[in-house]
Amino acid sequence: MRVGLITPEPGHPLLAAATALLEPEHTVEVLDPAAPDGAPTRPADVYLLKSRTERALRLARELEARGAAVVNSAAATARCQDRTLMAELALAAGLPFAATRTHDSLAAWASGAALASPVVVKSRSSRRGDLVARVDDDGGLRQLAQAWPHEPVVVQEFAPNSGWDHKLWAIGDQVFCALRRSELSPEGRGPTRSLPLDELPVGWADLVRETGAVFALEVYGVDIIDLGDGKPLIVDVNAFPGIRGQAGAPEALAALALRRATGRTGRTRRTRATR
Template sequence: MRIGLITPEPGHPLLAAASGLLAGEHTVEALDPRTSDVPRRPADVYLLKTGTPRALDLARQLEQRGATVVNTAAATALCQDRTRMAELARRSGLPFAATRTFASLAAWASGAQLSSSVVVKSRHNRRGDLVARVDGPAQLARLRTPWAQEPVVVQEFAPNSGWDHKLWAVGGRVFAALRRSELSPGGRGPDRPLEPGELPAGWADLVHQVGTVFALDVYGVDIVDTGGGTPLIVDINAFPGIRGQAGAPEALVALTLRRASGAPGPA
């Protein structure tokens, strides 16, 4: 089979490991969305590892020609827009953080009444976007100059342990780790391994539910424990890095071959 990678970074650890496992019996081809056009003869399946506008356009063109793309361009684009993400999640009954949208940080700041801490994020999920906790006027003032015109979403800060539960799913298989929140003053630091069996009851099922609602095969779900194992989803990512997770490359290979053969994603 021919497997295509839509990414400017085919050497990413997850993709490189999966490609190495596939290379013995299959052909793996990288399509850099910055420079590549739609091939005359599409591959059996494509892995969409980036959500840039050019990558999404390339994926859509491939889908229009009948190619299978994991995740689809539509599902990936949905996860790039935190407003649409929150609306779908909450409408579907997922425990997603309440989210308000503003045309710009300046528009929100002009009328903000900070009676409690909030988390401010870029509306559009991308590398280097804005994610910051704001506790009062001083923090808000520091954001206004560099981010004044940035479209943003605002979520109430949910008290928690300071650790994010990073959950990933690849074709139905769940992986997990603990990571210091990016809102922590000390920075993120390394992940702490976490076996799926160590998750609070129902969390793995919640991850599967996210995949069903968002039509995703490879995705990440960021959850904070707001007390007693009560989950609050704060972000959903299409095809994240999933670095350092034993078994993730093998799960990706199995998913890729299933989708290439025309079978549905999750096992």
């Protein structure tokens, strides 16, 4: 089999480990989305899309048009970059997702806002180096607006929690999990601690798989905070995250790539995304 990697970083630990598992019997080819060559005339049997740049999405769409299997699809990857669309899809599907309001620019909204309680402000476009901040009062909001005046944003009510995010990842139907101190906590973003799957609250692993089905994702992350007594609130969904340091993740990714290369789906349940 020929497995392609659409990424500028083939040495990423997850990709490198999966490549080492595949290469004794299969060919692994790297497509750098920044390279000028474009899509090959003879596509590989499957591609793993670990990049969210516009050039990477354009390359993935071109490969899909030629009949190649791409994990995750360009459409599914793009859905996770628009936090307004993310919230609309999740809430329409009945997922416990944070209620979300959208504003075309932070400065325009801040000029007339009066905060009654803390909120979380995020860039509408999910990307490296984007805006994610807790704002407690009008003064803090004005200060943030001065730094990001033209940024389109989404706003969510701050949900009191322990200060630790549950980082859950899935490759096909296999779920991995860890705890990470939230970047919104007073201490700032902290270390990641692996968490045994059987220590998750009841139903959370199935909730992750359901989220993947809603977004038509096969390799993805779901960030959840515990509102108390195991009540989950989803605050973010990511296409093809790093999944670093999770035992069994490279093996799961290599196996998924081979299943998709032979035309088999990477999940047992039907995908539901329609937009």
